[in-house]
Amino acid sequence: MKQAGSPTPAANHVAAGAAEANLNAERAALIALDWGTTSLRAYLFDAAGKVLATRASTAGIMNLPRSAEQGGFDAAFDDTCGPWLEHASALPVIAAGMVGSAQGWMEAPYVDAPASADALVAGIVRVKAACGATLHIVPGVLQRGELPNVMRGEETQIFGALGDDGDDGDSAGTRRRALIGLPGTHAKWAVVQAGRIERFQTFMTGEVFAALREHTILGRTMVTPDRPDTEAFLHGVSIAREKGQAGVLATIFSARTLGLTGQLTREQQPDYLSGLLIGHELAGLEAVLRQQHNSLAGESLRLIGNEALCERYRLALALYGCTQAELVKHATERGLWRVASQAGLVNPAPQAARAG
């Protein structure tokens, strides 16, 4: 753990953080952690649910400063939140993400879908940190079946996206059916109804793209363009949508053959492949929605995640007839706040409770 007062630049940074934390200490009401595989993000909230300060670290659960057996979780937590806790040691702490997996700090067993925010609260697991703080770890959600699905962290973001105005699960706002997409390494698409995560799908789109790009013949002819090529991306999406019957194992070969025939430059190939994969993801989603007598066309949905990636999804969704895809910002911290409130870790402030 870094020591304030040491002359290294890193310690100076911590010292600056401590000074800032001191200013916020009196108002601080909650520390919230979004602790994934490759990163840790921390939020300091006041009693009204306003974010006072944030800290980010690369100390994801697979990237701890030392091994878990040697106190790696404590070290990462102290490095990131120590300055805050120094001035407000009694702060409640909530955490979501892979920190609750079998490889995490302590396993928070999945709750079954359909899952309400109340079920998440009931599934919270507590772990005592060396510094004295108690972490409240939010469980993930498991959808059982022949093709089981799991999420960890996304369940909290989803409730954050629903709870825009602080409404609880019983309000009209969350009784309606909502389709929520979370693009990324493992993209998730969830249907929420009556305040519960009813069912969801995982598409390994981001990770498959990286594996194809880095470790197959497709990457060999690719050159990263100076800026994303939207035309090549949409070309890929439309091929997947209109000519994708043979499936993604077949269509991806065209990233190479369109190069061989001079129809796609090296710089266009990465965005074309990205479009193909996202196009196939949406085709798969469309097939699942149809089984539920729904369709992407005319659907009004919400997206959570990296803004540039969500913008690509909006373009792709438009080709599927879905023009109402709203990007929800700050879903992670809102979700953490919401679950913490529902768990009684913070007293609902007048502002947050106004709709109650």
Add this chain to the structure above:
Amino acid sequence: MKQAGSPTPAANHVAAGAAEANLNAERAALIALDWGTTSLRAYLFDAAGKVLATRASTAGIMNLPRSAEQGGFDAAFDDTCGPWLEHASALPVIAAGMVGSAQGWMEAPYVDAPASADALVAGIVRVKAACGATLHIVPGVLQRGELPNVMRGEETQIFGALGDDGDDGDSAGTRRRALIGLPGTHAKWAVVQAGRIERFQTFMTGEVFAALREHTILGRTMVTPDRPDTEAFLHGVSIAREKGQAGVLATIFSARTLGLTGQLTREQQPDYLSGLLIGHELAGLEAVLRQQHNSLAGESLRLIGNEALCERYRLALALYGCTQAELVKHATERGLWRVASQAGLVNPAPQAARAG
């Protein structure tokens, strides 16, 4: 290049090969090369099309003993076929595969599908080796369109599989429609009609499996079983067939989640994933066949390739209602012989010409 008479073990091996070659020298009529990306296989034929000797090397075009600029192709050719040529320097040489690609010894431009054996012959490109021999390089086949497809080497195997009894393209045997599958890194499925490769599809099944296994989260929980697990494989095929609507980007995640829920052991996960991918390949093939008013059910087809892999495909095909999948052996050398005969590199022997 290795020198006969040198005292190294490698040279002794060549010397032994030379002695053997000497015995075959009088009867030899053709050298045929299957020269791919990672391997080079050579066949010595007599005038009746019988294989007298074979040699194999890892000197694929991406794995030459030295760079192409430094005579790598000549070196690999001499290493592999030198002993044969020493005793029969006037032997005609035919070669198929990636040796004719832009990265090969000399580019043999693709001929367009539909492609007959005559079109392959017309597209042969000649290259003079340093040793004096002339290689006749068979071109690959290109199917143009929005999703172009290419093959190099498989076109020769396909004509080898058709020409079982030495029939030419005009016989009844090849006028019939035939569906031919070539499982592998880049699996091909070709429809042949009236002695022409009419159209074909490429599925990157083998390469995607390797990339997922080695370079994604799916591989992390996998353990290679002592022997292939047929049950886990067929489980994957049937999931792809019956529950694969969301597409392969979604179903592959179940290799992980079935592990998390205790439904699949670590040792079962590789075969399950293999089954999923091959199952999706066949689902894609089925969708393409349906557009052509055909179906895998009741289809009689031929498979070319690694015997164990073809056996897996036979099991998977049976789940799609296709129980007549015949493994064609020696398609590569038969195809090389057939194209060489048709090109006039060898005089048709009485046996080979009997059906003419």
